[in-house]
Amino acid sequence: MKKLVLTGAAGRLGSYLREPLSRLCDELVSTDLAEDLGKLYPGESYVKADLQDLDAMVALLEGADMVVHFGAVCDEAPFETLLGPNFIGAYNIWEAAHRNGLRRVVYASSIHAVGMHKKTDFIGIDAPHRPDTFYGLAKCFAEDLASLYWDKRGLESVCMRILSCAQVSNPRAVGSWLSYDDLIHMVERAIDTPITGFSVVYGVSNNDRAPVDNSKAQHLGYRPKDNAEQFAKEIYAEAGPLDPQDPGNTHHGGPFAAVELGNSGVALLNLKEEGNAKS
Incomplete structure (x- = not known):
């Protein structure tokens, strides 16, 4: 592949993707709002650009084969905060991809697009949208x-409806965990599968307690290997009994299903600080 574009390259997940993506193409153009990314990988360049600027996105995607779109505000926030980067930014990416004749957009969607479904329903990729927040609504859009x-x-x-791509630090993540290795594998399959049309796949590892069904996404060849069950005993003991009436425990969106609209869901996830890997 000649050229790939990665948005959100300065973010936690984007930083994990830069090196593997640089090996898939002659030229990787990474972009974000940061001033720089530090050390660049062979074939990688960095362009500071705003997702809300359509002209900038059209120029950025010129000559690209595909765009891997991870750029966004990655938490629940007031609608007005998300409107520019998450809603208009998404339109600008697809419109710029169309104008430049790209073949495919590989998109970091989220479980929060269907976060109000109950975990006991074991939903598939064809589950109807049930967003849990304005953030989830942006993913539906x-x-x-x-x-x-x-x-x-x-x-x-x-x-790619990512569930929880971070260290396993809470009971929900025992089912929803997506390891960084499996994240990279999923993105690679999203890029190298010959024909995808419009496809949805859940970003979750091979967990014994995974609450979603990827059987209708088999054509992508995504076969995760990691399993969060190794953490279950310790995490469950540490957390103690869970309230079965709390929507954060019973719905796919976790805390996002319980917070008031506009309030942070990430703040309730008990995520461990990891920094920007490989940045």
Whole structure:
């Protein structure tokens, strides 16, 4: 592949993807709002650009084969805060990809697009949208945008509904964990699968207690290897009994399903500080 573009390259997940993506193409253009990324990998360049600027996105995607879109505000926030980067930014990426004749958008969607479904329902990739927050609503918008651009303009998309890509630090993550190795594997399959059309896949590892069903995404060849069960005994003992009436314990969105609209969900996840890996 000649050229890939990675948005959100300064973020926690984007930083993990830079090196493996640089090995898949002659030229990797990483972009974010940070002033720089520090050390660049062979074939990688950095362009500071705002997702809300359509002209900047059109220029950024010129000559690219695909764009891997991880740029966004990555938490629940007031709608006005998310409107620019998460809603308009998504439109700008798909529109810029279309104008430049890209083949595919690989998109970091989220379980929060379906976060109000109950975990006991074991939902598949065809579950109807049930966002848990404005953040989840933005993911629904981008997924529908991806579907529209495939149906009307022939632009392929793979929407990866990531569950929990961080260290296992809470009971929910025993089922929802996506390891960094499995994240990289999923993105690679989203890029190298010959034909995807409009596809959805859940970003979750091979956990014994995974609450979602990827059986209708087999064509992508995503076969996760890691399993969070190794952490279960310690995590459950540490957490103690969970309230079965708390939507944060019973719904796919976890704390995002319980917070008031506009309030942070990440603040309730008990995430461990890891820094920006490989940045």
